[in-house]
Amino acid sequence: MITKRIIPCLDVKDGRVVKGINFVGLKEVGDPVELADEYYRQGADELVFLDITATHEHRSTMVHIVEKTAEKIFMPFTVGGGIKSVEEMQKILRAGADKVSLNSAAVKNPDLLSEGARMFGDQCMVLAVDGKRRDDGSGWNVYIHGGRIDTGIDAVEWIKDGVNKGAGEILLTSMDADGTKQGYDIAFLQAVRSAVRVPVIASGGCGRLEHFAEVFEKDAADAALAASLFHYGELTVGTVKEYLKERKIAVRI
Amino acid sequence: MIGIIDYGMGNLRSVENALHHIGEECMISGDVQELEKCGKLILPGVGAFGDCMANMHQRGLAGPVKNWIDQGKPLLGICVGMQMLFEESEEKGIHPGLGVLKGRIVRMKTDLPVPQIGWNELEKAKEHPLFASLTPHPYVYYVHSYCAEDYDEADLCGFSMYGDVKVAGLMVRGNLMAAQFHPEKSGEDGLQILQWFAKETV
DSSP, X not given: OBOOEXXXXXXXXXXXXXXXXXXXXXXXXXXXXXXXXXXXXXXOSOEEEEETTHHHHTOOOOHHHHHHHHHHOOSOEEEEXXXXXXXXXXXXXXXXXXXXXESHHHHHOTHHHHHHHHHHOGGGEEEEEEEEEOTTSSOXXXXXXXXXXXXXXXXXXXXXXXXXXXXXXXXXXXXXXXTTOSOOOHHHHHHHHTTOOSOEEEESOOOSHHHHHHHHHTTOOSEEEESHHHHTTSSOHHHHHHHHXXXXXXXXX | OEEEEOSSOSOHHHHHHXXXXXXXXXXXXXXXXHHHTSSEEEEOOOSOHHHHHHHHHHTTOHHHHHHHHHTTOOEEEETHHHHTTSSEEXXXXXXXXXXXXXXXXXXXXXXXXXXXXXXXXXXXXXXXXXXXXXXXXXEEEEEXXXXXXXXXXXXXXXXXXXXXXXXXXXXXXXXXXXXXXXXXXXXXXXXXXXXXXXXXXX
């Protein structure tokens, strides 16, 4: 049986892992390669590296970190942040990453998704979407540039479009939930999940064990991502999986 | 020496890293003469089946790889590298494969999300000494939308259930091994499978 995935996310700035609270107030917490190795040993199912400054400050992505990580850990990982061309995708994938995630760049140039999917396969293309509920409550808008710009585009429609263009997986971050530790945004996740058939990774809002169980028990996601919870040692991946197993959720232990 | 076949597609670095980690010497090459000097070959693969096969032909690798297998020399196909060993695939049109394994590659028919992305248990299709080196319930990492059907049951060594779909996970026939999952990304059990290929095929 396929298992639900627990994915630590490493937000990387200048080669160090950081985690923002609602995308501001960054705190440095560690070396990405060391952390990746630690999570590998804890039994994480996958990792995500997000170069959070790449889009904003036009930094090149982290080929070097990818190479080092791929030498040490033998599990899949995704790299995102500032990837704007098929050539950049190729560099990251050849360095040892399994998937690339596109966020702002895909909004500006949706052909990137289809070009990448054609060259590397749909399964390499993760569409990362930062969404926020509209004030009138009618749905969610897509935000780009690390949540700084409201595109006015409906998130669910954009995700459907993205999957048609070749996204093999959706990494859905709720900006309303992110940093609150009040749980994943179930309504947003379910709206996306009922619109597309590719796997959905829940991101934003996880604060305790019950939140992992909730997102899976409500069948709102295939994988759950968390960052600060793990980085600050509040929970280990092992603890989360033992807990989920007790709740009869299929996990790899 | 294990040769990793470079035909311009796929995550070659990860396979190389995993082999180095288990202490195996390896080289990445797209040159037939260089590859023929190796004792064993690995055929990786990421991307669309048709593109992978087209690249294999363009680079003059399809014939030599088929010959290699026909001569009974050890080869491990991974993911699309596994799929190419079958007769044909229906991914984005019908494309012929190398045809060294019976069967065809079809889109997975399931209500679950496609692609299958994640860790799934590799269950025994038959008793095989390989399983002795794995944990009692090995999990392996899959990323794929297509899988083999109408294959020869005798070739099937391990499978995984994805909803109602029985995914041919690991095929073994003599010195020919083929994994739909990524052993190089499947943690310690994955490394053990690579180790088995490195040590036990001759």
